Amino acid sequence: MTETSTCRICEGTVRRFVDFGEQPLSDAFRDPSDETEEFFYGLAVGHCSGCDMVQLMEAVPRERMFHEGYPYYSSGSTVMRSHFQTTAARLISEYATGEDPFIVELGSNDGVMLESVARAGIRHLGMEPSASVAEVARSKGVRVREAFFEKATALEILEQDGPADVVYAANTFCHIPYVDSVLAGLGELLVPEGVFVFEDPYFGDVIEKASFDQFYDEHFFLFTATSVAGMARRFGFSLVDVERLPTHGGELRYTLAREGRRTPTLRVARMLQEEARRGLTSPAALRAFADRVRANGDRLVGELRALRDQGKRVVGYGATAKSATVLNFCGIGPDLLEYVCDTTPDKQGRLTPGSHVPVVGHDRFTEAYPDYALLLAWNHADEIMAKETGFRDAGGRWIHYVPEVRVV
Incomplete structure (x- = not known):
């Protein structure tokens, strides 16, 4: 993977600060019978010191991502x-x-x-x-x-x-x-x-x-x-x-x-000042972020392997686009997750991109609650927790990985 690329904003030099390796299209949920070659691209992220923009090092053609079968609603x-x-x-x-x-x-x-x-x-x-x-x-x-x-x-x-x-x-x-x-x-x-x-x-x-x-x-x-x-x-x-x-x-x-x-508005000046104070894109902040990413990924895989070895049933909750990154970067597949449940009909009956974990409907989750659920749709945590009281009452526990790996 290249260390530098050209900035899409100012044509300056973009320098890589974190690399997630080869990744599939995040919404390319596969039919289990599909034997065609899966598309992968290099997911590395860089920062332009000229205009301060954080951006991917490689762009995926837009027609591959947004098409007639796009499954997000x-x-x-x-x-x-x-x-x-x-x-x-x-x-x-x-x-x-x-x-x-x-x-x-x-x-x-x-x-x-x-x-x-x-x-x-x-x-x-x-x-x-x-x-x-x-x-x-x-x-x-x-x-x-x-x-x-x-x-x-x-x-x-x-x-x-x-x-x-x-x-x-x-x-x-x-x-x-x-x-x-x-x-x-x-x-x-x-x-x-x-x-x-x-x-x-x-x-x-x-x-x-x-x-x-x-x-x-x-x-x-x-x-x-x-x-x-x-x-x-x-x-x-x-x-x-x-x-x-x-x-x-x-x-x-x-x-x-x-x-x-x-x-x-005054909010603009305040936000610019806050960002300067925090040093969001300073070399030190970007290095620290990359280190946390690797450490969290290792801890998550270690937790899932330990639960598997104990004979616990662990599933994923939410076949989100962002889950493609965590599953593929961490190497989490059907050996660690029994399935991923999701309410989107277009995703059900398919396999998660790259990692090939079966995607099932939400009814599978409620019919026989697992021991643990990896919260892949963590950005909807409050809504999900309010909805899934039955899982909690049955003794189920959630696995979070943002901002750190923890079981609740």
Whole structure:
């Protein structure tokens, strides 16, 4: 694996600080009868000292990740449905205030956010390249275009629908290596006072929690306020607001506007100062993170092997995209996990990418509770714990690996 690559933001030098080895596509759940060769790529993460951006060293072609069979549905979590309903209300009240406002969402998935916008009677458009989830959104009355957003598509939208008051993206912008084309497209599409609002996993939380499974094929960038502010300036935008979110294990919501069009909030300056004080991307912090990752991985495998040797039944809970990283990096397969349960029908009956652990429905979990469950969907821990009281009452115990390996 190469030690350096070229930065996608400033064309500076990106230096590797952690390497997770060969990894499969995180959402490529396999049919057990499929004998074709599985696709793997090198998952290494680097930092650009020129613009402070944390990014993958190798980009996976977007068509391999986001396609008609993409199995993730944003509406699957009660917590996330509530989050997106609240978000829609805020976007409408704060930015859709003109005579005929227009809201665009990048990576609109199954329409969970835009459904509220549509019900409010506001013009909207979801950009969603994955046909299966786009069709679900249409069934909710959401207008969707099956395409990737970039400068060319932005110009087409502008011609057809006119300029947008707000463009929103949730857990999508960090997926896009070609941010130059996206930001150029936003410069064309947004009204002069328009905003780009996006929320993605926060590298500050990744460092603090050692949540190394936030790195996988879809998460090309891990942002900080510092790196986003620098990126924005390069493309004629300013970071005008930043907000902490508890979703997905710790995220930041960033708001960009054209340079000089909006006054940055005090939260921007405070967050930039906090990041400078913490030294999130200093060489020492990055080395310490890599050391914690290796130590946590070793402890997790040791715990699972000990339980197996004691004859305990151990399963995985949540066939998440991020679980591909932990299972493959740690070498956790069907010898250590009996199965992984998940509520997504498209994943059931298949095998986890690379590690080939059977994925089963949630009913398998409740029919005969195991002794232990590895919480792969740790970012939904509160929701899961409230739901699975029967497992706890039956004597079941949870295995956590973020921020450290522990059994509760």
